[in-house]
Amino acid sequence: MTIRAIALNCTLKAQGESSTDAMIGVLERAFARVDVTLTETIRIAAHNVKPGVTSDEGEGDDWPAIRAKILAHDILILAGPIWMGQIGSVAKRVLERMDAFLSETDDQGRMPSYGKVAVMAIVGNEDGAHASSAQGFQALNDTGWTIPPVAACYWVGEAMGTVDFKDLPETPEKVQKTAAMTATNAAHLARLLKDAPIPGAD
Known part of the structure; x- marks a missing residue:
C-alpha cells in the first residue's frame, strides 16, 4: 500500500534557511524508514495565500492549487515556528483556509x-510547543483530519537564546525518537484509514 506525505513549511520567511525545514527533514527521514514518501514541501510564505475562510479567495490566490496537492496525499505535516508562545501566523492562515472544509462535505457529511x-512539526526558542500543538490539533480535528498518538515532533531551545534548531551540530536523541514515533504512528493510522475509510453519517 503506497502512502504519501506532504509538508507545509509555515516559516515566516519567504526564502532562505529555515529551522522548520530542518525539522521537516528529521520527519522525512523517519517517514522513509516506515515506507512513507514525503513527495513535496511547500513553503507557504513563498506563495500568495490570501486571507479568508473559503477554498478560493479569487484572482491571484495560490491556495486552491496548494489545497489540491494536500488532498492528493495521505498524511499532512503542518510545520512551523513558535512566535509569542503560540503557533506562527502563517500556520494559522493555513488553518483558517481549511475552515472551508466544514461546508464542503459529501452526501454523508464527510469533509x-x-x-x-x-x-x-514545531520549532522555537521559547516556551509554547504544547500550546502550539494544542491550537493546531484542535483546528485540524475541527476540519476533519485524524490525529495519531504522539503527533507532534518539536524542539524548543533556550528562552531568549541565539541557537536555532538548524544550527545544532546534530539532532538531539529525544527529537529523533519522537520523530520515529510520530512517523510510525501516522503511517500505521494512514494505512488503516485507507483500508477502511471512515463511514459517513446517515
Whole structure:
C-alpha cells in the first residue's frame, strides 16, 4: 500500500534557511524508514495565500492549487515556528483556509480531509510547543483530519537564546525518537484509514 506525505513549511520567511525545514527533514527521514514518501514541501510564505475562510479567495490566490496537492496525499505535516508562545501566523492562515472544509462535505457529511492523517512539526526558542500543538490539533480535528498518538515532533531551545534548531551540530536523541514515533504512528493510522475509510453519517 503506497502512502504519501506532504509538508507545509509555515516559516515566516519567504526564502532562505529555515529551522522548520530542518525539522521537516528529521520527519522525512523517519517517514522513509516506515515506507512513507514525503513527495513535496511547500513553503507557504513563498506563495500568495490570501486571507479568508473559503477554498478560493479569487484572482491571484495560490491556495486552491496548494489545497489540491494536500488532498492528493495521505498524511499532512503542518510545520512551523513558535512566535509569542503560540503557533506562527502563517500556520494559522493555513488553518483558517481549511475552515472551508466544514461546508464542503459529501452526501454523508464527510469533509475532504476525512480519512487523512495530520501531524505537526514545531520549532522555537521559547516556551509554547504544547500550546502550539494544542491550537493546531484542535483546528485540524475541527476540519476533519485524524490525529495519531504522539503527533507532534518539536524542539524548543533556550528562552531568549541565539541557537536555532538548524544550527545544532546534530539532532538531539529525544527529537529523533519522537520523530520515529510520530512517523510510525501516522503511517500505521494512514494505512488503516485507507483500508477502511471512515463511514459517513446517515
